[in-house]
Amino acid sequence: MRSTISAYTRLPKIHKFSVAGIAATGAAVVAVAVAPQAFAADTHAAPVPTAAVQPVAWNAEASDDEHQAELAKLADAAAESGSAAAAKAKVEKERAAQQAANRSTERKAIESKPAAPAKKAYADNLEGWINESLDILRSKGIPASYDGIKRNVMRESTGNPRAINDWDVNAVNGIPSKGLLQVIDPTFKAYHVEGTSWDIYDPVANITAACNYAADKYGSMDNVNSAY
Numbered sequence: 001m002r003s004t005i006s007a008y009t010r011l012p013k014i015h016k017f018s019v020a021g022i023a024a025t026g027a028a029v030v031a032v033a034v035a036p037q038a039f040a041a042d043t044h045a046a047p048v049p050t051a052a053v054q055p056v057a058w059n060a061e062a063s064d065d066e067h068q069a070e071l072a073k074l075a076d077a078a079a080e081s082g083s084a085a086a087a088k089a090k091v092e093k094e095r096a097a098q099q100a101a102n103r104s105t106e107r108k109a110i111e112s113k114p115a116a117p118a119k120k121a122y123a124d125n126l127e128g129w130i131n132e133s134l135d136i137l138r139s140k141g142i143p144a145s146y147d148g149i150k151r152n153v154m155r156e157s158t159g160n161p162r163a164i165n166d167w168d169v170n171a172v173n174g175i176p177s178k179g180l181l182q183v184i185d186p187t188f189k190a191y192h193v194e195g196t197s198w199d200i201y202d203p204v205a206n207i208t209a210a211c212n213y214a215a216d217k218y219g220s221m222d223n224v225n226s227a228y
Contacts, residue, residue: 120132120135126150126153126159126180126203129161129180129203129204129207130146130149130150130153130207131146132204133149133203133204133207133208133211134146134149136193136195136196136204136208137193137208137211137212140193140212142193142208142211142212142215143215143219143220143222144211144214144215144220144221144222145220145221145222147222148220148221148222148223148224149181149207149211149221151225152181152210152221152224153180153181153207155226156177156180156181156182157179157180157181157182159180160180161179161180161201161202161203161206162179162201163178163179163180163182164176164177164178165177165178165182170184178200178201178206179200179201179202179203179206179210180203180206180207180210181206181207181210181211182210183200183206183209183210183213185200187209187210187213188200188205188206188209190213191209191210191212191213191216192205192209192212193205193208193209193212196208196209213228214228
């Protein structure tokens with residue numbers, strides 16, 4: 001028995017949609033082919049805006065060029081950075097060398113500078129006092145000898161730096177003789193030698209002033225053999 005249902009009717013629903021879409025597309029193509037003037041005729045219609053076309057395809061050659069350019073920039077930056085670091089290192093090296101040279105020069109100057117002679121030490125006794133006084137006397141050009149000084153010291157005070165005469169004419173007049181070589185205050189002040197103490201009881205100052213007085217009056221303490 002022949003079926004009265006057409007072939008279209010027998011197609012499943014999804015097939016119907018497909019057939020309908022193909023038919024519609026074909027109709028549109030036919031319409032454009034048959035009457036192209038119909039699309040071009042309406043010149044007064046508002047133009048349909050078109051969106052800017054953005055490239056979506058990846059251009060391997062252009063991308064590689066950009067990559068190479070970026071690498072070149074990085075290489076240049078690295079080279080500049082390396083050059084700056086090298087220049088800084090060079091400056092620091094030169095500065096360190098200059099500082100070392102300056103220290104070496106200063107050290108040589110210090111080493112070449114003659115050291116101040118150490119102060120001579122003297123014993124704190126009669127021998128030391130006489131020797132210290134003799135060095136001062138020689139520096140001033142005042143004549144005296146160790147034996148001449150010691151001989152007169154022993155006669156005048158027996159070596160006591162605090163000795164004082166309270167019975168002779170000077171004592172009667174209120175100016176007693178004092179110290180190792182029994183010097184009165186006016187004579188000590190008049191013949192005091194620069195560089196020694198102003199204390200008449202100071203052993204070195206007393207010897208030095210007395211020898212200066214003896215050199216002026218008798219030519220040297222060596223020529224004094226009694227009260228003077």
